[in-house]
Structure formats: structure tokens, C-alpha cells
Amino acid sequence: xxxxxxxxxxxxxxxxxxxxxxxxxxxxxxxxxxxxxxxxxxxxxxxxxxxxxxxxxxxxxxxxxxxxxxxxxxxxxxxxxxxxxxxxxxxxxxxxxxxxxxxxxxxxxxxxxxxxxxxxxxxxxxxxxxxxxxxxxxxxxxxxxxxxxxxxxxxxxxxxxxxxxxxxxxxxxxxxxxxxxxxxxxxxxxxxxxxxxxxxxxxxxxxxxxxxxxxxxxxxxxxxxxxxxxxxxxxxxxxxxxxxxxxxxxxxxxxxxxxxxxxxxxxxxxxxxxxxxxxxxxxxxxxxxxxxxxxxxxxxxxxxxxxxxxxxxxxxxxxxxxxxxxxxxxxxxxxxxxxxxxxxxxxxxxxxxxxxxxxxxxxxxxxxxxxxxxxxxxxxxxxxxxxxxxxxxxxxxxxxxxxxxxxxxxxxxxxxxxxxxxxxxxxxxxx
Ligand SMILES: O=C(O)CCC(=O)C(=O)O
Numbered sequence: 001x002x003x004x005x006x007x008x009x010x011x012x013x014x015x016x017x018x019x020x021x022x023x024x025x026x027x028x029x030x031x032x033x034x035x036x037x038x039x040x041x042x043x044x045x046x047x048x049x050x051x052x053x054x055x056x057x058x059x060x061x062x063x064x065x066x067x068x069x070x071x072x073x074x075x076x077x078x079x080x081x082x083x084x085x086x087x088x089x090x091x092x093x094x095x096x097x098x099x100x101x102x103x104x105x106x107x108x109x110x111x112x113x114x115x116x117x118x119x120x121x122x123x124x125x126x127x128x129x130x131x132x133x134x135x136x137x138x139x140x141x142x143x144x145x146x147x148x149x150x151x152x153x154x155x156x157x158x159x160x161x162x163x164x165x166x167x168x169x170x171x172x173x174x175x176x177x178x179x180x181x182x183x184x185x186x187x188x189x190x191x192x193x194x195x196x197x198x199x200x201x202x203x204x205x206x207x208x209x210x211x212x213x214x215x216x217x218x219x220x221x222x223x224x225x226x227x228x229x230x231x232x233x234x235x236x237x238x239x240x241x242x243x244x245x246x247x248x249x250x251x252x253x254x255x256x257x258x259x260x261x262x263x264x265x266x267x268x269x270x271x272x273x274x275x276x277x278x279x280x281x282x283x284x285x286x287x288x289x290x291x292x293x294x295x296x297x298x299x300x301x302x303x304x305x306x307x308x309x310x311x312x313x314x315x316x317x318x319x320x321x322x323x324x325x326x327x328x329x330x331x332x333x334x335x336x337x338x339x340x341x342x343x344x345x346x347x348x349x350x351x352x353x354x355x356x357x358x359x360x361x362x363x364x365x366x367x368x369x370x371x372x373x374x375x376x377x378x379x380x381x382x383x384x385x386x387x388x389x390x391x392x393x394x395x396x397x398x399x400x401x402x403x404x405x406x407x408x409x410x411x412x413x414x415x416x417x418x419x420x421x422x423x424x425x426x427x428x429x430x431x
Contacts, residue, residue: 070271099126120318128207188338195262242334
């Protein structure tokens with residue numbers, strides 16, 4: 001059965017603040033975030049209609065608000081029936097194909113009738129039967145630096161032309177240009193986040209058990225994708241040399257995202273506190289607001305902004321969002337071993353990257369190399385600024401053009417200059 005979107009409803013939900021009672025506060029704190037999940041963006045939140053397109057969509061006032069609040073919620077930037085639908089449809093084909101591969105490999109009883117299940121169930125079953133490995137192909141950037149990451153060249157990759165096309169969508173770049181300038185690079189780290197309702201999660205666990213796999217066992221990773229996302233900022237996951245780069249995340253829902261099914265939550269202004277990791281002050285998290293969105297809306301936010309997802313209370317919901325990251329061209333992106341590309345340029349329009357097949361080939365080469373030399377991908381947590389700079393510089397030299405990426409399976413690319421590689425090894429305990 002093809003996946004159909006739930007009917008979107010106008011945003012009439014209360015936008016007023018709710019006080020958190022003492023007892024409930026404790027309960028919420030234990031099971032979700034220390035904020036009232038029913039609290040949605042108040043009337044004066046940074047919400048902008050796309051009735052007028054760039055330069056009116058993000059003008060000087062919005063740029064000021066972005067810097068003050070750390071985010072902008074832009075309504076109707078993308079066309080849900082064109083740009084988003086194309087990607088969604090192609091992604092469903094990819095997910096189904098990958099799902100079937102993992103189900104066959106696991107000899108899963110869930111293979112029977114798989115194609116007849118609704119899409120959210122197919123997703124849940126594939127996730128469970130693969131023990132989460134399914135996600136490593138759909139969203140490789142988060143784990144490609146982990147020592148146990150494995151890219152399987154025999155399976156399809158998420159680098160499909162429709163994903164590339166959405167990353168370069170003119171309306172998205174128009175909205176970003178006032179924030180980043182006219183030279184815009186797409187960062188290598190993109191993510192896809194599905195939030196599963198309890199009925200799908202049950203199926204996921206059952207499919208995992210049938211395959212003898214564990215799921216949600218690894219601190220953070222699979223849980224981050226499909227359970228409630230905990231409060232965090234994105235910046236600490238970048239290598240140290242990328243942490244001062246003004247990265248903007250574009251969060252793009254393909255389904256409606258509400259306070260009951262995992263809307264994105266943000267703490268306005270929290271980006272001004274600099275680079276931080278959990279735990280965050282309770283009082284600060286209580287200022288968190290949920291930003292309800294529909295397909296076509298885009299949330300832009302600073303990578304130092306604290307964000308999370310709202311609890312998933314609807315048992316059958318399936319919230320699905322992509323997020324892409326953008327930065328001013330030429331600055332350190334914090335993950336130099338994965339391929340980004342120039343998406344817009346006034347200075348060098350001829351260098352703007354437009355070939356989805358080449359982009360896919362670059363990712364393939366990068367993921368194979370990261371798999372083969374996994375223990376040599378520097379950890380963001382332990383690699384100092386000096387080493388990070390040297391590492392990025394070397395990768396910029398190696399991969400300045402697509403040829404460089406194609407040659408990454410050559411072992412020599414991972415043989416770093418001994419004078420600083422020794423220090424990285426010491427820090428990582430690899431000596
Ligand atoms: O979609 C979500 O709920 C969270 C996405 C996110 O936090 C991230 O990828 O950094």
C-alpha cells in the first residue's frame with residue numbers, strides 16, 4: 001500500500017504558554033524533557049510566511065531575529081507536491097529496497113507480507129530486522145566516523161538524485177543567502193529523522209527479536225533517529241576547526257510535525273551561550289517551545305541552538321524530516337572526510353556542483369574509505385584544534401575535485417604526516 005500523508009490541518013493549536021505543575025513537571029522530567037510538551041511557539045515566535053519570496057522572505061529584520069533567537073520558522077518555502085513529493089517517493093523506494101535486503105539477510109518472518117504493510121510499518125520492520133543497520137545507509141553521516149561503521153557497497157545508497165535536488169532547491173538557497181552570503185556550501189552532514197509511534201516501535205522490537213538483533217542498545221544513535229530526540233546542540237559533533245563556522249541547519253518536514261508526534265523544539269536564544277553539551281540548566285530547557293510545521297515549511301537554525309523533539313504521543317504517527325546543513329563556502333565544515341559541495345556562488349558560478357551521479361560516487365568512495373580505515377577517522381571529542389586543522393587541510397588538498405574523492409580507497413590517503421598523526425593516535429589510544 002503506498003504511503004499517503006495524513007491530511008494536514010491548519011495550525012489552530014493553542015500558542016499560549018502552559019504552566020508546569022510540580023507533580024507533572026517531575027513526571028515530564030523523567031520520561032521526556034524538562035519542558036511542557038504542549039507548549040508551542042507563542043504568537044511572537046519567529047514565524048515568517050513565504051507569501052513573498054526572497055528577498056522579502058528573509059530580509060534584514062529576519063536576519064536580525066535569526067541572530068537574536070537562533071532560528072527562523074519559514075512557512076511554505078518548498079512545494080510539497082513537487083520538490084518534497086519527488087524526494088519522498090524516491091526515498092520510499094530506497095527504504096523498501098534496503099528493507100527487503102536486510103529482511104532476506106536475516107531470514108525474517110516479516111518478509112512475508114512486507115510489501116502489503118503501510119509504509120511506517122515497513123520502516124519499523126526493516127529497522128528492527130536489520131538491528132538498525134538499515135539507518136547506516138539512509139543516514140550515514142552521524143556514524144561514518146565510528147569505528148564500527150560499515151558501508152556495504154552491495155546495497156543502494158541514500159545519495160539519490162532527488163536528495164541532491166532538494167539540497168540545492170533554489171527557494172532554500174534564497175532563504176539561506178541573507179544568512180550565509182552568496183557563496184554557499186552544503187555541509188557533508190545531512191540527516192533524516194523518523195519518529196515512530198508506539199505501535200510501530202512494538203513492531204520494530206518484535207522484528208529485531210525475530211532476527212536475533214538488539215535495537216536501541218547503542219547509547220544515542222538509533223534512539224536519536226526514531227525515538228524522542230533529547231536536547232542538544234549540533235556543533236560539538238564537529239571537529240574542532242569547524243566549530244566557529246556559522247553553520248545553518250535547514251530542518252525540512254515531509255509530514256506534519258505537531259506537539260503530539262515529535263515537532264521540533266528549540267530554546268530561543270540558547271545559541272548565544274556558545275558551544276555546549278548536556279546537561280543544560282533546567283530553567284533554560286523550560287523556555288523550550290515546539291514549532292509545529294507542515295510539509296513545505298522549513299526551520300533554519302544555528303548549530304549552537306539547543307533543540308530536541310516533542311514527545312510522540314500518537315501511537316500510529318510517523319513523523320519524517322530531513323535536515324541539511326549549510327555554511328559559507330571555503331570554511332571548515334568539521335567533517336572533511338565526507339563530501340560537501342558548492343551549491344551557490346556568485347564569485348565562481350562555474351564551480352557550482354550540479355551532477356548528482358558524481359556526488360553519489362564521491363559519497364560511495366568516502367564511505368568505503370571511512371569503513372576501511374574507520375579507526376583513523378578522528379573523533380570530534382578528542383581531536384584538538386591543531387590536529388583538526390591539519391586533518392581538514394590535508395583532506396581539502398586530497399579532495400579538491402571529484403577525482404580526489406574517487407581515489408580515497410588508496411590506502412595512502414590515510415597515511416597522515418607522522419608529526420601530528422602520532423598525537424592523534426596518542427589521544428585516541430591507538431598508538
Ligand atoms: O528531527 C529531529 O527531531 C531532530 C533532528 C536533530 O536534532 C538533528 O539532526 O540534529
